Amino acid sequence: xxxxxxxxxxxxxxxxxxxxxxxxxxxxxxxxxxxxxxxxxxxxxxxxxxxxxxxxxxxxxxxxxxxxxxxxxxxxxxxxxxxxxxxxxxxxxxxxxxxxxxxxxxxxxxxxxxxxxxxxxxxxxxxxxxxxxxxxxxxxxxxxxxxxxxxxxxxxxxxxxxxxxxxxxxxxxxxxxxxxxxxxxxxxxxxxxxxxxxxxxxxxxxxxxxxxxxxxxxxxxxxxxxxxxxxxxxxxxxxxxxxxxxxxxxxxxxxxxxxxxxxxxxxxxxxxxxxxxxxxxxxxxxxxxxxxxxxxxxxxxxxxxxxxxxxxxxxxxxxxxxxxxxxxxxxxxxxxxxxxxxxxxxxxxxxxxxxxxxxxxxxxxxxxxxxxxxxxxxxxxxxxxxxxxxxxxxxxxxxxxxxxxxxxxx
Amino acid sequence: xxxxxxxxxxxxxxxxxxxxxxxxxxxxxxxxxxxxxxxxxxxxxxxxxxxxxxxxxxxxxxxxxxxxxxxxxxxxxxxxxxxxxxxxxxxxxxxxxxxxxxxxxxxxxxxxxxxxxxxxxxxxxxxxxxxxxxxxxxxxxxxxxxxxxxxxxxxxxxxxxxxxxxxxxxxxxxxxxxxxxxxxxxxxxxxxxxxxxxxxxxxxxxxxxxxxxxxxxxxxxxxxxxxxxxxxxxxxxxxxxxxxxxxxxxxxxxxxxxxxxxxxxxxxxxxxxxxxxxxxxxxxxxxxxxxxxxxxxxxxxxxxxxxxxx
Numbered sequence: 001x002x003x004x005x006x007x008x009x010x011x012x013x014x015x016x017x018x019x020x021x022x023x024x025x026x027x028x029x030x031x032x033x034x035x036x037x038x039x040x041x042x043x044x045x046x047x048x049x050x051x052x053x054x055x056x057x058x059x060x061x062x063x064x065x066x067x068x069x070x071x072x073x074x075x076x077x078x079x080x081x082x083x084x085x086x087x088x089x090x091x092x093x094x095x096x097x098x099x100x101x102x103x104x105x106x107x108x109x110x111x112x113x114x115x116x117x118x119x120x121x122x123x124x125x126x127x128x129x130x131x132x133x134x135x136x137x138x139x140x141x142x143x144x145x146x147x148x149x150x151x152x153x154x155x156x157x158x159x160x161x162x163x164x165x166x167x168x169x170x171x172x173x174x175x176x177x178x179x180x181x182x183x184x185x186x187x188x189x190x191x192x193x194x195x196x197x198x199x200x201x202x203x204x205x206x207x208x209x210x211x212x213x214x215x216x217x218x219x220x221x222x223x224x225x226x227x228x229x230x231x232x233x234x235x236x237x238x239x240x241x242x243x244x245x246x247x248x249x250x251x252x253x254x255x256x257x258x259x260x261x262x263x264x265x266x267x268x269x270x271x272x273x274x275x276x277x278x279x280x281x282x283x284x285x286x287x288x289x290x291x292x293x294x295x296x297x298x299x300x301x302x303x304x305x306x307x308x309x310x311x312x313x314x315x316x317x318x319x320x321x322x323x324x325x326x327x328x329x330x331x332x333x334x335x336x337x338x339x340x341x342x343x344x345x346x347x348x349x350x351x352x353x354x355x356x357x358x359x360x361x362x363x364x365x366x367x368x369x370x371x372x373x374x375x376x377x378x379x380x381x382x383x384x385x386x387x388x389x390x391x392x393x394x395x396x397x398x399x400x401x402x403x404x405x406x407x408x409x410x
Numbered sequence: 411x412x413x414x415x416x417x418x419x420x421x422x423x424x425x426x427x428x429x430x431x432x433x434x435x436x437x438x439x440x441x442x443x444x445x446x447x448x449x450x451x452x453x454x455x456x457x458x459x460x461x462x463x464x465x466x467x468x469x470x471x472x473x474x475x476x477x478x479x480x481x482x483x484x485x486x487x488x489x490x491x492x493x494x495x496x497x498x499x500x501x502x503x504x505x506x507x508x509x510x511x512x513x514x515x516x517x518x519x520x521x522x523x524x525x526x527x528x529x530x531x532x533x534x535x536x537x538x539x540x541x542x543x544x545x546x547x548x549x550x551x552x553x554x555x556x557x558x559x560x561x562x563x564x565x566x567x568x569x570x571x572x573x574x575x576x577x578x579x580x581x582x583x584x585x586x587x588x589x590x591x592x593x594x595x596x597x598x599x600x601x602x603x604x605x606x607x608x609x610x611x612x613x614x615x616x617x618x619x620x621x622x623x624x625x626x627x628x629x630x631x632x633x634x635x636x637x638x639x640x641x642x643x644x645x646x647x648x649x650x651x652x653x654x655x656x657x658x659x660x661x662x663x664x665x666x667x668x669x670x671x672x673x674x675x676x677x678x679x680x681x682x683x684x685x686x687x688x689x690x691x692x693x694x695x696x697x698x699x700x701x702x703x704x705x706x707x708x709x710x711x712x713x714x715x716x717x718x719x720x
Binding site: 135137138140141171213242246274276284288290291296297298299307309373394 | 436503504526527528529530531532533537538553566567570580582583584585586588591608610611635637638640641642661663664665666667671674675676677678703704705706
């Protein structure tokens with residue numbers, strides 16, 4: 001689960017991470033009203049207006065509706081014109097940005113609608129650095145990664161100058177040790193009092209990542225100010241969805257408007273669903289089998305409309321909900337149910353499919369392949385239901401049949 | 411693979427909820443020696459399992475079973491009383507990491523964690539906890555381990571297996587069943603089928619299993635099933651090139667998966683351009699592995715791998 005930049009900063013601050021002062025806004029008036037308190041508290045007449053969407057690259061991104069307007073805008077009008085001039089500029093920017101579509105390297109060409117802004121104090125930036133905490137699967141631990149190349153895409157740094165990335169693994173029982181944090185801060189070229197501040201921030205960020213169960217915590221850029229402070233100028237966090245149950249405050253930050261409605265609906269039912277561009281709906285148990293089913297549909301000339309894993313412990317209701325979500329997609333010309341029961345029982349799937357078809361109707365061909373635990377029982381339930389279902393003997397047979405029944409390739 | 415599981419396995423079950431109970435019954439029907447259940451607060455009680463065995467009608471084997479499985483408050487009690495040497499964990503996600511650590515602390519040699527949805531940070535701590543202990547963890551979020559005709563730990567359907575010479579290792583659950591069934595249908599029995607699980611942090615990886623299969627005199631070929639996300643398949647390819655002399659076939663799921671999306675398994679995500687199926691397939695092929703293009707060709711790929719090495 002992803003959250004917005006301003007939410008990430010609010011979560012990081014209590015851990016002792018220095019962040020700029022800022023206020024979130026959803027209207028031009030709110031954005032303008034944020035200016036005076038920020039200027040008074042920071043003593044800096046410069047403010048920054050930042051679009052809040054769940055995608056990076058905002059600073060270089062541009063709006064579809066406003067040529068030349070960026071996702072992040074520095075407002076310097078206050079330097080000569082006073083707070084009123086800054087407020088007027090922020091109001092003007094906010095009215096253009098809110099409701100408009102921001103396109104960045106991470107949003108894809110369709111872009112994302114901006115519904116929130118973050119108005120932040122301007123910072124006197126001396127250096128831009130990079131910091132992230134991410135799981136390293138090969139060692140089974142979080143690693144803290146830093147680079148002197150702040151503000152850049154870290155994958156680009158990794159490709160072009162890997163020696164500029166320094167990382168250490170965090171012992172989960174000890175946390176990031178002092179000596180590790182010191183070494184990272186030295187690698188960032190920090191010295192004196194700034195080094196001490198850097199060490200404290202690194203330890204705080206590592207602790208936040210562990211305690212909040214993030215699967216990515218990225219501060220890019222981490223800046224050193226003209227006064228020698230070390231501040232998280234941007235923050236990006238995403239969370240391990242399996243751990244959200246113990247962070248209700250974090251779970252409450254979920255912004256459903258940033259997500260695909262069908263995927264949101266599916267997640268409410270505990271289903272793992274991803275919308276794709278094809279026309280063959282898939283209902284499968286198990287992530288690996290669901291991916292393999294998509295691969296097989298493609299192999300025989302079709303295009304999958306979705307990835308859908310009903311999971312190991314699906315109930316009839318869950319299966320019925322999955323079926324409804326698939327049939328709601330107007331592109332779907334056929335549905336392939338591919339089940340190899342283990343923990344999931346064939347009769348549960350069959351009852352769910354039958355119940356769903358009775359409830360929502362069936363306007364497209366349906367091919368069912370059942371194998372594994374209680375498969376025979378499941379087949380009997382479907383046969384006896386009188387529904388118009390084509391059965392398949394194996395995955396490839398099922399894929400061929402549904403692609404043919406759906407009218408060939410997309 | 412007599413060392414990992416087999417007739418010597420004395421299994422204890424952690425988590426006798428609906429799924430745990432159902433699959434314990436199936437395991438006993440398969441012939442697994444289930445000796446104990448750990449149910450905190452219900453020590454001293456027993457759970458009865460009875461029915462027809464999977465091998466009823468086979469000469470020399472029992473047609474029916476009727477077993478009282480004693481319950482214990484702690485794993486340590488269960489091990490002391492029954493000599494259990496393996497555990498299967500069906501405990502719900504918030505408590506599963508603790509259950510794994512309890513089993514390891516009690517000296518259980520093999521812990522198979524079926525539970526799906528354990529927080530990643532919990533598994534990071536478990537991995538750290540297991541360092542220096544003799545316990546081997548398989549999973550979590552895995553279908554378990556089956557040695558055909560001898561021992562079934564987990565949730566794999568028993569009937570698809572047949573004894574033979576192919577070792578199977580997989581990150582997927584249901585795709586493992588698909589693979590095993592195809593092998594059986596192709597007349598290729600298995601020494602052992604192991605699902606290592608779809609989570610990013612797990613107890614046993616491809617290399618651990620490849621190494622065991624390479625050293626196992628009964629295993630003559632290996633089928634490995636991977637998927638998008640991470641670099642475990644690439645590491646396995648490197649290990650195969652350097653250390654595995656037996657024929658290896660593979661399948662990688664997720665050729666059609668879009669980048670940046672988590673495909674069900676917590677670990678199945680293409681991020682930052684790494685973890686794609688294409689990279690994994692080319693790494694494996696460069697190591698001499700026969701890679702099936704569709705899951706329906708996994709059985710054929712094993713036959714081809716054997717043919718090439720002979």
